[in-house]
Amino acid sequence: MTDERPATVQKPSPSAAGRRWWETLRRVPPIFVVLLVICVWISFLNPRFATVPGIMSFLMRAAPAAILAAGQLFVIVSGGFDLSVGSLITLVVLGSSMLIGGDPANTPWVIAVMFLIGIAVGVFNGAVTSWLKVPSFITTLGMLVTLKGFALLWTGGAPRGALPNNFRVFGRNRLSGVPLLDEVPYAVIILLVVAVVATYLLHRTGWGKQLIALGDNPRAARLSGVPTAKVRILAFVASATSAVIAGILLGGFSGVSTNVGDGQELGAISAAVLGGAKLLGGRGTMPGAIAGALTLQALFTLLNLLGWPKPLRDGLQGVIIIGAVAYTAWRERRS
């Protein structure tokens, strides 16, 4: 927990203040340091990155992955996995383009339908895991296969139709006339809202604490009266909802394609783990998970600037997630 500040603050002497600064700095999770280093490095290679528009475009590109990581973290701290989010993204993008059918007037209710589909998928994942005792890895793996199949069945296997402008606006347009910042992409505003709400839900509500307790020790949590099924189902609903949001942003940003969601689930899990979350539950912070997703995106940007081809970038990502988890495990053993 990071919220262990003393209730009363004494007037510090200068050296004590310095020490407190150092203590606070030391408690900053390493992922933020890594993110900062990478961003500074990028700014050296491309000075435009360190301007307001540069940061905004970066955040806009990172927003879907960061939102997905935030949703995934709810499931991970509860001790589970949600592998179905990638296919759910594909379903949202393909399904929206099918249902809207080129008529922008359909966009509002189609978006509502997508959220309902997401909630249904989340409830299904959570209910099967809680009541039929199927490990969530398998439940959501089954959903991954089924949802992808369903999305392709719907469109006949090829991307069909196009998304109208009033759908794509969330993923690719900017709000202009913002004081100080001038233009802010809608995706960044959505990311900010999701980040604040998710941080509040995980770290400031009873549900969030029950979720962490459930992941830390499921039996103890159940015996101490945590309604485990309800708590877990809500976690999967949160994850699925984040996938719907990410799907709407990705559909807006890059248009209709059948592989838009492929592999996104593993990216989200990697981001959460980079941000200090422990697989199989009990530990993880929302700012960390979001910083993990931003770090992955920043790393790709950096390697791109350095001229690395895409496959090698993916390869390095593999080394980095192993390194990060090994480092965390090593630090844990040492303390």
Added chain:
Amino acid sequence: MSAPVNRKPKRAGLPPAFLFLAGAFVGAWVLVSLFGRGQFLTAANITNIFVRSVALGMVAVGQSFAILGGSIDLSVAHLISVTAVMTSFIMQGDPANIARAIAVVVAIGLGVGLLNGLIITKLRVNSLIATLGTGLFMQGLLSTSFQNFAGAVAPEFEVLAYGTWGPVPIPVVMLAVVVALGALVMHRTRFGAHLYAVGGNAEVARLSGLRTDRVLIVAHVITSFSAVLTGLFIAARLGAGAPWVGQDGVYDLESIAAVVVGGTALAGGRGGVLGTLAGVLIFSIMDAMFNQLGTGAFLKQVFRGFIIIAAVASYSFRSKEEVG
């Protein structure tokens, strides 16, 4: 404890997955006879079901070892791609290179398995992340070096995929040998017994004096080796390997699905290779059935996901434990 339980060691009983296998078989037979094109129960069709099972079957047998030990291997699909590409690249259509190609890919496979095992046991990295990482790394190197089908296998090597031994296709013989060897190692060797112990409860196994790290490392080497076998088979079948053949087959998730449908617990310690074979055959029967019913690939996929969930639910729903 309540009523005394008769704990006769259960031996050689067929896993419950075979009940589902029989059900799937009869169901497919009936459905195809009623609504499908042609006959279901023909020698050609049955052979086809087995041949279809070979690629997934071999790697799934290996995956059973990782999962039984309470671990998992997501890198197999990428290792399959590496194997297929390296096999045809080294062979360049010349039979004189067959031995060298096989030696190289087997060495790569053993190395990858060793690396996976060491990262998981010595660096204490969760197996999912460890093998996701090594898989991404391998795929990165492979896709940077090769963009398309590379080289060609020797015509003699294609026997592995297309040859027959009397009436039996060689691939089916291969699968049978792999399953038999896997079952032998799992059920009749000391290593197999240790693997069950480690998968059941690693801490207890360690306190009882087992070298749990070593057991898990060997399990991962076996898993990787089985992926190499699948890669060799795919290279023989396609005539050459391309850097996407493993991912296209979704061998990572499909092999895990086959293992758990076969009754091996994802948490480890329970299950076995024979169940995995049943799981793989169930998938192949469903594929054959959907083909003959003419429903198309996507509806098949929709059902497959539910079948995975339903099969595992049938083993797990009585459990009183919390699962995450």
